[in-house]
Amino acid sequence: MSSEVLEIQLIAIVVAVACALPGVFLVLRRMAMMSDAISHAILLGIALAFFVTADLTSPLLIIAAAATGVLTVSLVELLNRTRLIREDAAIGITFPALFSVGVILIARYAGDVHLDTDTVLLGELALAPFNRFEFFGYDFGPRSLWVMAAILCINVVFIAFCYKELKLVTFDANLAATLGFSPALIHYGLMALVSVTAVGAFDAVGSILVVALMIVPPITAYLLTNRLSRMIVLSGLIGVASAVGGYWFAHYQDASIAGSMGLMTGVFFALAFLFAPNRGIVAIARRRASQRWEFAQTMLTIHLFSHEGLPEAEREAHVNHLSSHLHWEPDFAQQVVRNAERRGFVRNRAGRLDLTHQGREMAQLALVK
Numbered sequence: 001m002s003s004e005v006l007e008i009q010l011i012a013i014v015v016a017v018a019c020a021l022p023g024v025f026l027v028l029r030r031m032a033m034m035s036d037a038i039s040h041a042i043l044l045g046i047a048l049a050f051f052v053t054a055d056l057t058s059p060l061l062i063i064a065a066a067a068t069g070v071l072t073v074s075l076v077e078l079l080n081r082t083r084l085i086r087e088d089a090a091i092g093i094t095f096p097a098l099f100s101v102g103v104i105l106i107a108r109y110a111g112d113v114h115l116d117t118d119t120v121l122l123g124e125l126a127l128a129p130f131n132r133f134e135f136f137g138y139d140f141g142p143r144s145l146w147v148m149a150a151i152l153c154i155n156v157v158f159i160a161f162c163y164k165e166l167k168l169v170t171f172d173a174n175l176a177a178t179l180g181f182s183p184a185l186i187h188y189g190l191m192a193l194v195s196v197t198a199v200g201a202f203d204a205v206g207s208i209l210v211v212a213l214m215i216v217p218p219i220t221a222y223l224l225t226n227r228l229s230r231m232i233v234l235s236g237l238i239g240v241a242s243a244v245g246g247y248w249f250a251h252y253q254d255a256s257i258a259g260s261m262g263l264m265t266g267v268f269f270a271l272a273f274l275f276a277p278n279r280g281i282v283a284i285a286r287r288r289a290s291q292r293w294e295f296a297q298t299m300l301t302i303h304l305f306s307h308e309g310l311p312e313a314e315r316e317a318h319v320n321h322l323s324s325h326l327h328w329e330p331d332f333a334q335q336v337v338r339n340a341e342r343r344g345f346v347r348n349r350a351g352r353l354d355l356t357h358q359g360r361e362m363a364q365l366a367l368v369k
Helices: 003-028 032-053 059-081 087-109 117-122 125-130 143-161 163-171 173-178 183-224 228-253 257-275 281-307 319-325 330-342 357-368
Strands: 132-135 138-142 346-349 352-355
Touching (some): 003 228, 032 059, 059 087, 059 183
């Protein structure tokens, strides 16, 4: 494996993890659309800072873009507080306006530099290793890797030191305020973190993949676990798997690396959406089927119990009568009886059903409920 290939994968992995960590809290706070707004709106800050510095490597670009991200959040909340429009509409008004201004400025005044609209949307990880970080004549590797590694460290430190506060504000902002915490401070701190992360990843992977890495791995992790700590770890691991898998898919298919990474996030989400142990479609279908059979067996025991000892018990307790009385298909009725018999709720004596002690207790418990 060449050093360039290794560097591209390392950049992709660091970007994926750095984006996924703050994305967990965006997903839990139902602010997924905010990441889309921030990742697009920061283009205006990048463009304005570039016009001032004329240097794509200037730290001022990160500062200006992060400030634009916070400005976007503030404008959205300002519009939302008027109660005249909802939050999603406020986002739909704010970020297209800021993003459009940024695109116009770049297309009009920066068309002959690397800062172009294709880079804005798609990025190009294959070119990231060529932008080196050199210090005193020594080559320390790709600049993007150092920038994103620093941002990842900031994210980890922020989440580690503010974990309890983030958790409390995420799940119960009112309780956090009652206990003396400042939900607004935590909120804007998180939004600043999201903005800085989006800016750092912007040049390497483009705004589209920033949104994918910030939202899809956390949503996928959300389908797999109920614990916040596990969700954070799983989100990072899914981001790593998406980065590595996306790179090699692009390598063998001669496709866009950023596009392939975005595709892999979708693949992992689809797998979790279908096969997650508790929230997956397959698990839900199995649970509903199990509940259907459970309910049918309960209805059978109640039916037999309600006619037990009465003159019509002989007729009502016969297998062939269940279809007409309970409005079941004959095959379904036979299967319910077999399941109930296997679980020890009834005894089948040549078509005549008798409740066992366990079945009688089940019917009595269901009637009490």
